[in-house]
Amino acid sequence: MIAVDGVSVRYGAVTAVESVTLAVPAGRVLAVSGPSGAGKSSLLWAIAGAVAPAAGQVAVDGVQIGSRAVAAAHGVVLIPQGNGLARVLTARENLVVPLIAERTPDLDTVVTQALTQVGLAESGDHLVEELSGGEQQRVAVARGLAQRGRVVLADESTSELDGANRELVLALLRAEADRGAAVVIATHDPTVAETADAHALLDEGRLSWLRPF
Numbered sequence: 001m002i003a004v005d006g007v008s009v010r011y012g013a014v015t016a017v018e019s020v021t022l023a024v025p026a027g028r029v030l031a032v033s034g035p036s037g038a039g040k041s042s043l044l045w046a047i048a049g050a051v052a053p054a055a056g057q058v059a060v061d062g063v064q065i066g067s068r069a070v071a072a073a074h075g076v077v078l079i080p081q082g083n084g085l086a087r088v089l090t091a092r093e094n095l096v097v098p099l100i101a102e103r104t105p106d107l108d109t110v111v112t113q114a115l116t117q118v119g120l121a122e123s124g125d126h127l128v129e130e131l132s133g134g135e136q137q138r139v140a141v142a143r144g145l146a147q148r149g150r151v152v153l154a155d156e157s158t159s160e161l162d163g164a165n166r167e168l169v170l171a172l173l174r175a176e177a178d179r180g181a182a183v184v185i186a187t188h189d190p191t192v193a194e195t196a197d198a199h200a201l202l203d204e205g206r207l208s209w210l211r212p213f
């Protein structure tokens with residue numbers, strides 16, 4: 001369960017998120033959309049503990065998220081916009097790094113399974129910079145899946161995918177919810193938002209409309 005309570009995010013004089021309150025139960029998917037600059041990424045970063053809210057608070061399963069370290073320790077996984085992969089590592093190595101940090105058992109199996117789920121079982125030993133934009137995006141999704149989070153935050157994770165791969169990634173994110181995760185998808189794509197259990201619209205940082213759970 002994600003509880004966002006009156007959260008504001010500011011960068012100096014810029015207000016990116018203003019007094020947003022919402023909740024995402026375990027097992028459900030929330031889509032967050034809104035125009036470019038509306039604050040979608042900033043809201044996800046606040047949930048991930050990657051930026052400290054200027055006001056309000058975020059809790060995951062009742063634990064207040066005060067930093068990225070706390071969020072990671074409580075299973076908050078961020079699949080960042082622009083994929084966040086290390087380009088000079090292989091696809092497989094990109095998946096391994098966070099799992100080493102978490103001391104995940106049976107790491108090779110977990111990594112192979114995640115790459116297979118996104119249809120990239122044969123590409124694990126390719127450097128990220130050798131992969132297409134869409135393949136890189138799927139590696140980023142696989143890295144998120146491999147971490148088996150209690151919370152999965154997907155920031156525009158289908159933006160570079162063709163129709164079939166977009167359906168695949170959406171099905172995988174739905175499977176994360178079915179496994180018990182609370183899932184948030186930031187998206188510009190109305191068809192992606194329609195597949196979610198609830199849909200929040202941000203406008204200049206404010207929650208301007210909500211299709212509730």
Ligand SMILES: Nc1ncnc2c1ncn2[C@@H]1O[C@H](COP(=O)(O)OP(=O)(O)OP(=O)(O)O)[C@@H](O)[C@H]1O
Binds near residue numbers: 016034036038040041
């Ligand atoms: N690190 C930063 N420093 C200063 N301003 C920032 C920073 N990150 C984001 N902003 C500003 O905060 C506002 C919200 O940006 P954010 O990236 O959260 O929006 P978004 O809805 O995700 O946009 P997009 O759809 O283009 O990714 C924008 O005005 C942006 O310029």
